[in-house]
Amino acid sequence: MDFNEPAGTNPADRGTVLGKSTPRIDGPLKTSGHAPYAYERHDVAEDQLAGYPVFSAIARGRITRIDSAAAEAAPGVVAVIRSTDMDVLGKHGMNVVPHFGGDEIRHYHQAVALVVAESFEAARAASGLVRVAYDAEGHADYDLSTHRDTAMARKAEPDQDVGDFAAAFAEAPVTLDETYTTPCQTHAMMEPHASIAQWDEEGRLTVWSSTQMVNWLVEGLxxxxxxxPDQVRVDSPFIGGGFGSKLFMRADSVLAALGARATGRPVKVALPRPAIANNTTHRARTIQRIRIGADRDGRITAIAHDGLSHTQPGGDGENSTAQTPFFYAGANRLITPRLVDLHLPEAHAMRAPGEASGLMALEIAMDEMAEKLGMDPVEFRILNDTQVDPGQPDRPFSDRNFVTCLRQGADRFGWADRNTTPGGRREGMWLIGHGMAGAYRGALTMNSGALVRLRPDGTAVVETDMTDIGTGSYTIIAQTAAEMLGLGVDQVEVRLGDSRYPVSSGSGGQFGAPSSTAGVYAACVKLREEIARRLGNVDAGSLDFADGRVTASGRSTSLAEIAADGEITAEDKVAFGEFQDDVLMATFAAHFVELAVHAGTGETRVRRMLAVCDAGRILNPLSARSQVIGGMVMGLGAALMEELAIDTGRGFFANHDLAGYEVPVHADIASQEVVFLDTLDPASTPLKAKGVGELGLCGIAAAVANAHYNATGLRIRDYPLTLDKVLEELPAI
Amino acid sequence: MTTDMTDQRSAPGADPGDRAAQMRSTVRFTVNGEMREIEIDNRTTLLDALREHLRLTGTKKGCDHGQCGACTVIVNGRRVNSCLTLAVMQDGHEIETIEGIGAPDALDPMQAAFVEHDGYQCGYCTPGQICSARAVLDEIAAGIPSHVTGDLSARIEITEDEIRERMSGNICRCGAYANMMTAILQVSRGAP
Incomplete structure (x- = not known):
């Protein structure tokens, strides 16, 4: 199905199943421990061996020797695979750094060997017997801050250069010029990267893995x-979180496949938790200079965002300027992403890549600017709303209701009763603060395929290589098919994550939910057409599907009857047309936060958070809300605690486990409220839906930071807002 | 428990890993009400004994270092991080895992409440959360105080603060804490 124009009215609009809060259909499996994750697939292959990797102890240089004799002689060891035994292995096009092979070390904890043994214990013990000698490269660079003034632009031209920023900024009566920093962050999903690999006699490879993008892993392998591609099968029905970390092939699948090839037996490899932060990808550190000029009424006349981040050569780093060309009005604009090659591990996508970091800075800058103008930060944002691309005014937003988010949020939160004097409200030892921020995240769509089977018993099966990384894909796909075929959700079986199924959008960039359900919609339309044909070439558009029956011209037939002679299948994919380039598609939210900062210790406790979101049709409000509150939790972590600490001498993240890298725990989270506006975006998909998986993370950290400023009167522009940054300057107890 | 050191060649000073590898034991314990006997490498954690030997993979390995709580199981009525204890230390003990709490078609009230209130997303920390959640209610009922308990001589009330504090050893990176809270409170009130 080509999606070449905005959606009109269609069967998905009925809203009998879609749009209704629906408990996850995979919930009973997950809560009882019966959902099979990658490392646990005892059932798929006999005689599995365990692999345990050896990781580089330097960040840059060459391996001069790997002595594996002691490891090979250790009890239970079957094979040791050394990087130096082979050339560099190919990688997926999205990967920046190869995963294995050769003698070059490009980052700390790069995999250099794999010990394969009869047991995990034997492999782990023997991995400690592998001796690796290195020739470390003396000239290595791990510190972004030294490049602040010299770094090159990402591209020859700025991302946006409209009007005359310099002149407008110079003329503006009210201006802001501040620099903000965000640290490196790690995804820290709960399930480590893991794969089981097996080769058959014909040289075909099967990998049971934990991946967000099944087809990209096939391509990588x-x-x-x-x-x-027809020699590779990937199966990934359950994924214990990804957040971008499992978008592309990683070392676990490569090592498992190498181990399996060397031993002739299935081999499973999980990356040990302490290796994940340095072996895999992370969100890059950013240094962002933001300049805003406005007239005295608060209208922005000039805006510039200079965003510096880092990458391994060939990568993209973290484009913190991503939202700034589009979020607020202003005639004169200069957006300049800059990028530095550092020898840290590979920087790559982490949930809301770009906007997550960028809004951490931009939305503090907006708060500071509102204060300079003496304006309510809500009203300042409303005044500078735009319904068109500010740099290209003939290009409208497909559907933008940011102002409604702001107004509803302010009402619900009780914004009028906020503390308006920074550092001015106190309850005993606690300084109370209120803050807000806006959120913007692009609404990407990706072509996506699915196959639908109508079984002789009148129930349906959907097959697609789409993944459910906690996002709720199983359930929204079941809802989509149920809506289209007039079935109950419990009459639809959903099979995901297998490369034998049609290629889908996969999970990333919050494009998964809208894209994959559009693909299922397309397959269901095709199935409805086939049913119309079987009913005597009636008009498919006239069919009414309800309660397991289809009605055509007053005649009602059960789906079971239609499929009585055998299963009916229909496969299709949605292909999104170029018309989507003529509009700006995005999602919006307004965040509001109340917190308390202890006047004596600087400890910060967030008391309540509210997000009002605008993301088109919300397919399953129950799981969509979970996506948003989860993003808010991650954003609270970004504001208050998360930072990969860089050893700038040796080039690695020092706090590379879940004890050293702190993420929010239950005690950090109090009240959370989420409101979804009742909106539709016909330009986005046939279901008029957009994703919310990343929206909740966008902006929330700045709302926390703004509330922190409001509580203490101390403006911190260097995340995270740890108490050491305020302790000296807190008011007297 | 019986321990058998089959290889006596290891001389003092030989690699301890090599020597340990020769040591295996037979362990007997009760898992989900069933007596199990397994012969294992002494280095095997309770977590790996459950996952790899008994193939009870509902108990998850998130960090293997006692940092995340995904491996929480109940041993002799108390919750433990099963990655931080060796299987050979559990001889004669009673172990309950998520599989013993309920099945997909016969969920325990806590499991059902997690489904009802979406107290999870990716599901990987979920078995540990549910084991902890049930244990938290038992601990409060047993009068075991926490960091946030006020009057140590009074009966401990089930409050959101008590639950938050006691659930904080189980990380959920998907951030489903608020929904778990709703589920746990519902179960604590005996509501269906």
């Missing part, structure tokens, strides 16, 4: 092992 083809590249690494010189295979054709």
């Amino acid at each position: 083809c590249s690494a092992f010189d295979l054709d």
Whole structure:
């Protein structure tokens, strides 16, 4: 199905199943421990061996020797695979750094060997017997801050250069020029990267893995092992979180496949938790200079965002300026992303790549600017709303209700009763603060396929290589098929994550929910057409599907009857047309936060959070709300605690486990409220839906930071807002 | 428990990993009400004994270092991080895992409440959360105080603060804490 114009009225609009809060259909499996994750697939292959990797102890240089004799002689060891035994293996096009092979070390904890043994204990013990000698490169660079004034632009031209920023900024009566920093962050999903690999006698490879993008892993494995796609199968029905960390092939699947090839037996490999932060990807650190000029009424006349981040050569780093060309009005604009090559591990996508970091800075800057103008920060944002691309005014937003988010949020939160004097409200030892921020995240769509089977018993099966990384894909796909076929959710079986199924959008960039359900919609439309044909070439558009029956021209037939002679299948994919480039598609939210800062210790306790979100049709309000509150939790972590600490001498993240890298725990989270506006975006998908998986994370950290300023009167522009940054300056007890 | 050191060649000073590898034991314990006997490498954690030997993979390995709580199980009525204890230390003990709490078609009230209130997302920390959640209610009922308990001589009330504090050893990176709270409170009130 080509999606070449905004959606009109269609069967998905009925809203009998779609749009209704629906408990996850995979919930009973997950809560009882029966959902199978990658490392646990005892059932799929006999005689599995365990692999345990050896990781580089330097960040840059060459391996001069790997002595594996002691490890090979250790009890239970079957094989040791050394990086130096082979050339560099191919990687997926999205990867920046290869995963294995050769003698070059490009980052700390790069995999250099794999010990394969009869047991995990034997492999782990023997991994400690592998001796690796290095020739470390003396000239290495791990510190972004030294490049602040010299770094090159990402591209030859600025991302946005409209009007005359310099002149407008110079003329503006009210201006802001501040620099903000965000640290490196790690995804810290709960399930480590893990794979089981097996080769068959014909040289075909099967990998049971934990991946967000099944087809990209197939492509990556083809590249690494010189295979054709039909020689590779990937299966990933349950994924214990990803947040971008499992978008592309990682070392676990490569190592498992190497181990399996060397031993002739299935091999499973999980990346040990302490290796994940340095072996895999992370969100890059940013240094962001933001300049805003406005007239005395608060209208922005000039805005510039200079966003510096880092990458391994060939990567993209963290484009913190991503939202700034589009979020607020202003005639004169200069947006300049800059990028530095550092020898830290590979910087890559983490949930809301770009906007998450960018809004951490921009939305503090907006708060500071409102204060300079003497304006309510809500009203300042409303005044500078735009319904068109500010740099290209003939390009409208497809559907933008940011102002409604702001107004509803202010009402619900009780914004009028906020503390308006920074540092001015106190309850005993606690300083009370209120803050808000706006959120913007693009609404991407990706082509997505699915196959629908109508079984002789009148129930349906959906097959697609779409993944459910906690996002609720199983359930919204079941809802989509149920809506389209007039079935109950419990009459739809959903099979995901297998490369034998049609290629889908996969999960990333908050495009998964809208794209994959559009693909299922397309397949269901095709199935409805086939049913119309079987009913005597009636007009498919005239069919009414309800309660397991289809009605055509007053005649009602059960789906079971239609499929009585055998299963009916229909496969299709949605292909999103170029018309989507003529509009700006995005999601919006307004965040409001109340917190308390202890006047004696600087400890921060967030008391309540509210998000009002605008993201088109909300397919399953129950799981969509979970996506948003989860993003808010991650954003609270970004504001208050999360930072990969860089050893700038040796080039690695020092706090590389879940004890050293702190993420929010239950005690950090009090009241959370989420409101979804009742909106539709016909330009986005046939279901008029947009994603919310990243929206909740966008802006929330700045709302926390603004509330912290409001509580203490101390403006911190260097995340996270740890208490050491305020302790000296807190008011007298 | 019986321990058998089959290889006596290891001389003092030989690699301890090599020597330990030769040591295996037979362990007997009760898992979900069933007596199990397994012969294992002494280095095997309770977590790996459950996951790899008994194939009870509902108990999850998130960090293997006692930092995340995904491996929480109940041993002799108390919750433990099963990655921080060796299987050989559990001889004769009674162990309950998520599989013993309820099945997909016969969920325990806490499991059902997690489904009803979406107290999870990716599901990987969920078995540990549910084991902890049930244990938290038992601990409060047993009068075991926490960091946030006020009057140590009074009966401990089930409050959001008590639950938050006691659930904080189980990390959920998907951030479903608020929904778990709703589920746990519902179960604590005996509501269906």
